[in-house]
Amino acid sequence: MMDAEILTRLYRGMLRIRIVEERIAELYPQQEMRCPVHLCIGQEAVAVGVCDALDRGDYVFSNHRSHGHYLAKGGDLRSMIAEIYGKATGCAQGKGGSMHLVDLDAGFLGATPIVGSTIPIGVGAAWGSALKGESRVAVVFFGDGALEEGVFHESLNFALLKKVPVIFVCENNLYSVYSPLAVRQPGERELFCIAGGHGVESHQADGNDVLAVRSLAERAVEKARGGGGPTFLEFKTYRWREHCGPNYDDDLGYRPETEFLEWKKRCPIAALRERLLEAGICSDRGIGEMESAVKSEMEAAVEFARRSPWPADTLLMGDVYAS
Amino acid sequence: MPRELKYAQAINEAIDLCMARDPSVYLMGLGVPDPKGVFGTTLGLRAKHGDRRVLDMPTSENGMTGVAVGTALAGCRPVMTHQRVDFALLALDQIVNQAAKWRYMFGGKLKVPLVVRLIVGRGWGQGPQHSQSLHSWFAHVPGLKVVMPTTPYDAKGLLISSIEDDDPVIFLEHRWLHGITGPVPEGVYRVPLGSARVMREGRDVTIAAISHMCLEALRAADTLAEDGCQAEVIDIRSLRPLDEKTVVESVRKTGRLIVAEGGWRSCGFGAEIVARAVEQAFPSLKCPPCRIALPDCPTPTSPRLAAKFYPRAAEISEAARAMLGIRETRPPVPASAPLDVPDPSFTGPF
Numbered sequence: 001m002m003d004a005e006i007l008t009r010l011y012r013g014m015l016r017i018r019i020v021e022e023r024i025a026e027l028y029p030q031q032e033m034r035c036p037v038h039l040c041i042g043q044e045a046v047a048v049g050v051c052d053a054l055d056r057g058d059y060v061f062s063n064h065r066s067h068g069h070y071l072a073k074g075g076d077l078r079s080m081i082a083e084i085y086g087k088a089t090g091c092a093q094g095k096g097g098s099m100h101l102v103d104l105d106a107g108f109l110g111a112t113p114i115v116g117s118t119i120p121i122g123v124g125a126a127w128g129s130a131l132k133g134e135s136r137v138a139v140v141f142f143g144d145g146a147l148e149e150g151v152f153h154e155s156l157n158f159a160l161l162k163k164v165p166v167i168f169v170c171e172n173n174l175y176s177v178y179s180p181l182a183v184r185q186p187g188e189r190e191l192f193c194i195a196g197g198h199g200v201e202s203h204q205a206d207g208n209d210v211l212a213v214r215s216l217a218e219r220a221v222e223k224a225r226g227g228g229g230p231t232f233l234e235f236k237t238y239r240w241r242e243h244c245g246p247n248y249d250d251d252l253g254y255r256p257e258t259e260f261l262e263w264k265k266r267c268p269i270a271a272l273r274e275r276l277l278e279a280g281i282c283s284d285r286g287i288g289e290m291e292s293a294v295k296s297e298m299e300a301a302v303e304f305a306r307r308s309p310w311p312a313d314t315l316l317m318g319d320v321y322a323s
Numbered sequence: 324m325p326r327e328l329k330y331a332q333a334i335n336e337a338i339d340l341c342m343a344r345d346p347s348v349y350l351m352g353l354g355v356p357d358p359k360g361v362f363g364t365t366l367g368l369r370a371k372h373g374d375r376r377v378l379d380m381p382t383s384e385n386g387m388t389g390v391a392v393g394t395a396l397a398g399c400r401p402v403m404t405h406q407r408v409d410f411a412l413l414a415l416d417q418i419v420n421q422a423a424k425w426r427y428m429f430g431g432k433l434k435v436p437l438v439v440r441l442i443v444g445r446g447w448g449q450g451p452q453h454s455q456s457l458h459s460w461f462a463h464v465p466g467l468k469v470v471m472p473t474t475p476y477d478a479k480g481l482l483i484s485s486i487e488d489d490d491p492v493i494f495l496e497h498r499w500l501h502g503i504t505g506p507v508p509e510g511v512y513r514v515p516l517g518s519a520r521v522m523r524e525g526r527d528v529t530i531a532a533i534s535h536m537c538l539e540a541l542r543a544a545d546t547l548a549e550d551g552c553q554a555e556v557i558d559i560r561s562l563r564p565l566d567e568k569t570v571v572e573s574v575r576k577t578g579r580l581i582v583a584e585g586g587w588r589s590c591g592f593g594a595e596i597v598a599r600a601v602e603q604a605f606p607s608l609k610c611p612p613c614r615i616a617l618p619d620c621p622t623p624t625s626p627r628l629a630a631k632f633y634p635r636a637a638e639i640s641e642a643a644r645a646m647l648g649i650r651e652t653r654p655p656v657p658a659s660a661p662l663d664v665p666d667p668s669f670t671g672p673f
């Protein structure tokens with residue numbers, strides 16, 4: 001059993017992502033957040049479990065569904081919300097929006113929505129850092145869809161060749177937009193075995209069990225830092241809401257409602273809450289206080305974003321080049 | 324009243340007709356059979372033509388484009404669909420090194436009758452990686468044909484011609500056109516590749532425009548008419564082969580040229596049109612030609628910056644007035660509606 005402090009931290013981390021994203025979903029119809037948002041509600045345990053095993057100086061790269069990764073790695077909440085509102089105070093000055101979060105202080109080097117694109121970049125960042133003699137580890141988060149891109153395989157090959165301190169974290173939520181795995185990949189094959197086929201040590205675990213995620217991540221980080229090279233981790237999980245946007249989309253019929261309800265029963269946050277209560281680590285009241293603290297933090301972030309100025313027109317042509 | 328269809332429906336009908344007539348035509352792309360049907364352009368096609376010919380694919384743009392090229396060599400006519408131009412960049416090897424060259428580099432023995440449908444995103448924070456047009460890149464490559472229809476009529480007619488064509492065709496659809504409506508005849512008809520269309524006749528200035536910018540050009544022409552300026556609006560619609568005759572003849576008549584496109588200004592297609600006009604109608608030009616294009620920076624996501632990024636009708640009419648020495652007397656109209664959506668029904672996320 002992990003100590004109470006870690007458990008509480010993990011719980012708080014997941015709860016924070018959940019509350020932030022639910023609030024985004026609530027506010028989105030006001031049409032002030034004018035960029036696509038890909039919510040990770042239901043998948044919080046992967047982000048939190050993995051990032052908890054990292055140091056602040058370690059690098060994280062992410063994809064289109066990046067809010068959870070960014071927050072779990074310690075990305076600044078206010079800058080993220082302001083970025084989604086397109087404001088000058090956003091983490092990318094409003095130039096990127098939800099799909100392009102960045103927070104260098106937190107080691108969150110960037111998220112981009114071209115599927116698979118950050119996988120080799122994460123490898124490169126880890127390798128480059130090692131070349132400089134640093135002991136940094138890099139994590140790249142991506143979905144099940146990214147395994148279909150050639151660049152995934154190219155990246156694993158090189159990472160193993162050079163024993164790069166990188167951890168490939170695949171959030172297998174069974175779908176790419178509305179397309180189930182079955183129409184994209186042969187069914188008789190597990191995703192983590194593909195990575196295994198490249199010779200990269202790979203494991204699979206329940207992505208809704210934050211403790212399972214954390215313990216695999218911890219081992220992978222230790223190995224990477226010790227010069228043992230890359231690890232691939234597959235976490236099965238489920239996206240509750242629509243692929244892109246604030247709503248539920250089960251009316252479209254692309255996935256069975258029973259499947260969704262099954263996964264919803266396995267909410268990573270509710271599961272840990274039960275454990276915390278059972279073990280007497282937290283009380284209902286303590287958890288309630290945690291919730292209201294996060295809620296007011298989020299309200300303050302939204303307030304900050306709303307009040308922040310728009311980017312100045314001169315920013316349009318800025319930062320295309322160094323000078 | 325002729326029948327009206329949306330642009331997305333016109334695309335859908337073109338594919339449907341081609342698939343019904345020719346069993347070698349098939350349609351493949353991420354999300355093709357999904358409930359949204361690529362903005363409606365592929366809805367219902369699987370029910371009609373079956374899951375062997377209307378199919379989803381792995382997120383493997385490069386590999387699957389190569390697969391499509393291979394099927395084309397084997398006698399199929401693949402129609403590949405990407406929801407954004409940006410995603411097809413992963414397939415540049417197959418498009419540029421392979422599809423564009425197999426006829427030539429094998430001495431004319433092989434052909435690649437492939438259509439790649441690419442959608443240009445815009446608005447609602449599409450940002451740097453979901454909004455690039457890049458038509459100029461594709462049009463630069465010998466061996467590729469490149470078309471960008473503006474009207475529903477042309478969308479259908481050009482897509483049928485593209486599918487029937489024996490060479491690879493890059494077929495670019497602007498996301499803000501899918502919802503526009505226009506007359507579309509039933510049944511098969513063709514708009515030939517390599518023909519521009521005069522959308523509106525005029526004698527004072529030629530506005531040669533591409534894709535969605537044609538709509539802005541027409542709006543500009545309306546306001547210019549109030550100032551007594553008759554603008555001729557030409558829809559380029561086919562970038563390669565390019566119908567330079569229509570443009571050059573128009574410039575000979577008007578003596579003034581504005582090119583409006585949705586790509587970056589530097590090394591963009593607008594420069595090509597200007598070059599052709601200068602080469603062939605230099606003596607007729609009464610003033611230097613003008614390009615209306617995107618500033619040379621990536622697309623910003625913030626709606627505030629995006630509004631500065633995309634040129635609109637006002638920039639076109641201003642350029643025309645400057646050429647003609649007409650002073651703007653109307654007070655600037657403040658934007659009443661958000662500028663990052665084509666119409667109020669478009670509420671994101673895509």
Ligand SMILES: Cc1ncc(C[n+]2csc(CCOP(=O)(O)OP(=O)(O)O)c2C)c(N)n1
Nearest residue numbers: 065113114115143144145146175176177410
């Ligand atoms: C190269 C590329 N192809 C297609 C897309 C369109 N797209 C955006 S997100 C997405 C789904 C990817 O699925 P997955 O990797 O499983 O991530 P999930 O959305 O399930 O988290 C797709 C296909 C893209 N952004 N980039």
Ligand SMILES: [Mg+2]
Nearest residue numbers: 143144173175
């Ligand atoms: Mg997925």
